[in-house]
Amino acid sequence: MRSIAFYGSSLVSAYWNGAATYYRGMIRALAGLGYRVTFYEPDVYDRQKNRDIDPPDWCRVVVYDGTSEALKRAAAEAGQADIVVKCSGVGYEDDLLLAEVLRAARPDALRVFWDVDAPATLAEMQAAPDHPLRRALGSLGLVLTYGGGDPVVAAYRALGARECVPIYNALDPETHHPVAPQDRFVGDLAFLGNRLPDRDARVEEFFTRPAHAVPGARFLLGGSGWHDRPFPPNVHRLGHVGTADHNALNGSPRMVLNIARDSMAANGFSPATRVFEAAGAGACLVTDAWEGIELFLMPDREVLVARDGQDVADLLRSVGHERARLMGEAALRRVLSEHTYAHRAAQAHALFERHPGRMEAAE
Structure with a gap:
């Protein structure tokens, strides 16, 4: 040993x-x-x-x-x-x-x-x-x-x-896996991430802009550092979300958003841990576009890819609960078979x- x-x-x-x-x-x-x-x-x-x-x-x-x-x-x-x-x-x-x-x-x-x-x-x-x-x-x-x-x-x-x-x-399937939805995390789009300088502008584009564009949708924002950042009224701040609640947060909303940091997006081939956490919980994942995503999840079948905030808003308007459920199930199958x-x-x-x-x- x-x-x-x-x-x-x-x-x-x-x-x-x-x-x-x-x-x-x-x-x-x-x-x-x-x-x-x-x-x-x-x-x-x-x-x-x-x-x-x-x-x-x-x-x-x-x-x-x-x-x-x-x-x-x-x-x-x-x-x-x-x-x-x-x-x-x-x-x-x-x-x-x-x-x-x-x-x-x-x-x-x-x-x-x-x-x-x-x-x-x-x-x-x-x-x-x-x-x-x-x-x-x-x-x-x-x-x-x-x-x-x-x-x-x-x-x-x-x-x-x-x-x-x-x-x-x-994915560690013993830690991240599907669980029953929780009312406090029900919504249309959730994003979980601490506020960091090289993520700020991308959060503005991929999260805040769609929140303005789709005022009838419920947006959930988890993570530390966002308390003094202005958001539209349909954004519900969750603050720090402990790891014990990540499965419920990923499995309750219609969609879950991944936003890469500037350096990771520019370099490509850098899936965040949250990509696999969300897929492991059976979430319908929306990710900002970065080179290499298809090595991990297939766009339009296992993950939705957004080039900008307008794409995120369009997905919120066009992807219903049934398609989101099927997308999440496909992502879960893929990560269990190849990405544990x-x-x-x-x-x-x-x-x-x-x-x-x-x-x-x-x-």
Whole structure:
């Protein structure tokens, strides 16, 4: 059984931490393949005060204080692992953590950088030739990303990565699945996402503009940061929606909207976790247009694609409840057959097994 030391933002809290669903799905599935995973996360940004799951039985969780000394102690434990994973966007002293983890890793361990926001990470490295991660790329055995396709792979290789492979977001059917609708989430179109600077303009186009255009429709807005943003009266703010309510929020409205961040939309091949969460709940998903969507869901059969807010408004007027139901059922079938975290973990396992410098499995 091989061991993984996994350094990320948080496994036990999704509070301002969109990568939580991805981490949970991947690590649970890797544990199912026999990996022993320890997840190291810093106690920062009030995440530990806003846990939405208890430490699971399929992963050991180590929470370290937000101090450099505690970070170094946690990083030193990387020396016990066969595979050492440093994720992007940990949120506390990322550069120091990278240096300490790589210093502690055994010479025969596989060193992995797992990027959960490749467009942002690449932009930082391309702007700074002396960026710590850019300098470290040559010492890493593998770069994994949760999206980006060929453009991200080419960019990482150009900066010196030995190998870069996308391991896309997916569905954990034990966590996200159809449930009975709830009255509080009934509506015509729901969008769930925290307010971020590189999402603001696209929310205005794909959510606010249709709300103005179809005043008789009921719009639901979940996520943090929207309290001071003006919306028309048919938009109902839900505030932060805990992960325990995501299935009901995805399964109750007629349609669910996905809006990519600017960088993800521009790059393409970057389905958000919410795409698979919604499909897993049997939702009729409307997504803004981005290159590569057909690799995951087939437009007009398993997902509705909108080029702009006018398209969203037109879909609200033309797609009735029966077609929406059939679309959601088709999406659910597709993600269960091709896009679960079991599929993604099998891909990661194959990479770990064949990659040079790996440890042989310990009995």
